[in-house]
Amino acid sequence: MTTFVDRVELNVVAGNGGHGCASVHREKFKPLGGPDGGNGGRGGDVILVVDQDVTTLLEYHHSPHRKATNGRPGEGANRSGKDGQDLVLPVPDGTVVLDKKGNVLADLVGQGTTYVAAEGGRGGLGNAALSSARRKAPGFALFGVPGTAGEVVLELKTVADVALVGYPSAGKSSLISVLSAARPKIADYPFTTLVPNLGVVTAGSTVYTIADVPGLIPGASEGRGLGLEFLRHVERCSVLVHVLDTATLESDRDPVTDLDVIEEELKQYGGLDDRPRMVVLNKIDIPDGKELAEMIRPELESRGYRVFEASAVAHTGLKELSFAIAEFVAKARAEKPQEEATRIVIRPKAVDDAGFTVAFDEEEGVYRVRGEKPERWVRQTDFSNDEAVGYLADRLSRLGVEDQLRKAGARAGDGVAIGADDDAVVFDWEPTMMAGAEMLGRRGEDHRLEAPRPAAQRRRDRDAERDDPQKEYDDFRPFQ
Template structure:
């Protein structure tokens, strides 16, 4: 079973507010002390909180329901009831919450960021609140307001500096394994990578950036074929995209256009991102073949050649990525 979970649904319920007290003060020498009922406490909130040390929604996988605490009722002597206990749903950075209609309720992008998904019900007012010059002994108090409830879908979109885009077998996992300490599963068949892999890539002078190997695109992914939408949403969050087209492809430019079209179908804004075009498995090519492949592409879209196996062109590729990321 995969440790990477990027989608969970949870029924969330905030706490009811506590009721106000309708107590009348009765003491030995004060037979008619008047109203002294306190207010009820508010119900607990359901709060989504970001944690930079988590990478997956796996801890929430088996959580079906969460409920915040109920507010305590008001007491005599004008004592306000305690607030209900808040409940926190801790998520990785890059997580969005959607309601039952699919509308985005919240988005977590910073460590420690907190967003209230459902507010607890307000506590009711005690009878002391309703005392007036004409109604000096109100014998009633407000009940607390109910909390809110709803089904929430949590979706993780991986946050990375560079997202690798390519068909299955384009060499994305091999590249990630060769430039970082990540250990993605690698084999020569489609969909070896079923979940995004993240790797920290060391650059010059101890600088680094995060690279995400995202499951391969197939034609029709935007309609949900193959792994479809599940991985296309991860691409939305990457700063720049690195297109990988394998040297042994039958039509390099056509393959690039298909990849570009899938992104456009899914979300046209993805094409506004900075991107780098590269030809992987360049150890299979001689200089003559590289020239032929370059000639397939327009002047402003010239690809970089690299081989993760022979390490050829890797430093130049990292330099190009760093330059795109940091100008």
């Protein structure tokens, strides 16, 4: 059964914002109570957070679909809906978040580091919040905004100071077991180690972590064997230690060739040329191994490597090796640039940034409006309510959308689409000549959406209302 997973595709869905409430206060002896609809609650976020107790992405391999809770709708009596609960997903230290195209979104290193993978939608305003001196009793409320959704790729890159690299059965796991308190599985057959093993080593005043990278064979960088799955774990390591088997039983192999093969795979993988290297000639407790180590050591040192002879079984040369690695690690840490303190970066909005764009889509034959505000306003509008549609028209007009449509060449009756291709609201544009609450009639209505009456008909209707004695009585009778 799979117990270690270092790459998963995770489907995340944030919570939707709750709808606002359209309500009017009703109480005995208070006929003009006014609007009292509450706002909708905010949807929950999906948050990735580094947890040192988590070492694998196995949980998300089995359950790749995660969703936060929605915000509750608002209610009457000015009661706002409850916010949705954030969904916190613990991930191992060293997790990289990428999109489907492979672009890095976040690199999560360090306990408590967080990243919002999906942002919850904001709640819709109730009619109490929408009321104003000119719109005293709105007959509508705003819908909540849907939460963001999508797929992210999580890749785990082991956070360690030192990486042991080499052929299978070269003795990497054995070295970790004697240098640290780690207890990896050890056997005398290839690919015993199927997951990276981590150990903590103390050498004098230096404490460092060491990891072995399993499955490196010729062609590993191209996906052969297990190498491609675990080469990413080398990326964060500051020092590379080649573990060479001097007592191999395979007639077509020798330590120098093994070193050249592994170096070629690291070169093909890329990005590791600046890592300092050292060589460990392992298994010198075997007579043939000791003899071969003494034979090839001068050649390796002529290449510039620091070479150490060791035996994990006989515990030979381990102290010298651990202190030499500590020296490499201390030097790498000293050369690493100091992390700057967190700075607050203020990016003011450009004075000529309208917050939206208007362009003619020749393929669809419509003028397409794109922008965070117009698209959000459209999603919040109840198109079955004329007053809500009129309120949307007011907001778009104040934002300058109509002015930009005119400049782009739009005329009355032209098609206008607000939003992306697959999620756009399309309508026939009618330029707004008048805007504001003075255009409203009864609650839930907007005269701008009615077909204009001929002038003669408007005069006849006005004369009929003036000459209607019953209407005059209704208008001026005392309140009952």
